Amino acid sequence: MADSNITKKALAASLKELMTEQSFEKINVTQICERCDMNRKSFYYHFKDKYDLINWIFDTEFMALVKDEDLHADYGKHWALVEKACDYFYENHAFYRKALQIKGQNSFSDHFREYIRPLLQNRLSYIFGQGNVDEFVLGFFADAVLCAMERWLLARNCIPSREFVERIKDLTEKCVTAIYREIAEPQQPAPEEAEK
Template sequence: MAQTTKRALAASLKKLLKERPLDNITVKDIVEDCEVNRQTFYYHFQDIYDLLLWVFTTEAEAVIADNKHAGTWREGFLNTFRYVKENRGMILHIFRSNGREHLDRYLYSMVQQFLADVLEENDKGLNVSDGDKAFIADFFKYAFVGIMLDWISSDMKEDPETIVDRVARLLEGEFRHALEKFSK
């Protein structure tokens, strides 16, 4: 029952985000659209940003779940672009709001974990410290998320496949190469 209620609240937030910016949505708007009371909302979430994080966590992570590996990272990155494009109205309303940092923070967190998994697979036979692997993941994370945020800010005009193909071409072999530079 709790998951059903959370999904219903999430659907209401997503519906409202297609219509207006995050800054113009209140808990009252969500509960009225969802036809539940405020207490129900606060039983599940601390605030709208907590609900937004739950939406990202449950939906966006499902998009890359099977593609967090050295051989499939390209597909995971492309699926992330596709998810953003499919939810264009919602993402743009978040991107252009005072709550944008929640989108940025989530993207950085998701890509950090995604890259950590890819780097771990590329680390075979190398002796790279966890701190150095985290540094390498951070470096690539800022590139990946920066490209995505730039694409969002330009109204998602460029084809995601083209962007990801360019990134893949640029990074072919680079994860392993970066790890080799830090190997002891």
């Protein structure tokens, strides 16, 4: 098991290094293996293809980051977790900028969406106080998270993670406050209706 992880980590480091030099599309398995002095057989023993390796990098690094986190944490701790996750993406934004540009079947964007869905479902179930969150709600929030992350990480001048999270938090709180105020206030007739 330990040897397997050493091999996977060496292949991952090789791919990450290659991605600093060229686009993902131009990288092939032979280059990944040559960079870390391994043969193709070793690569295919552990991974189906280079897309599988990209997903493994995300899964292992991100899972290590959030594995002990409580998704039912209080409001402040929840935002601390969001900031921790965004710090990770920002520290690795050169890698994820290229990973998010992969299109078509096996794209990282699709993998990321599928990965965050259960995390979102868990959090939304807690917020809404219900067991199952329907597909529409889950899809809406998964799209929102993915689009916001892609726009942020693909931006030419990617703002620091703290600023990104602070802006999202500020926007969320302002929207919730405004919606609550609008719902709580009695409906006032439009000026032209009041004159009738």
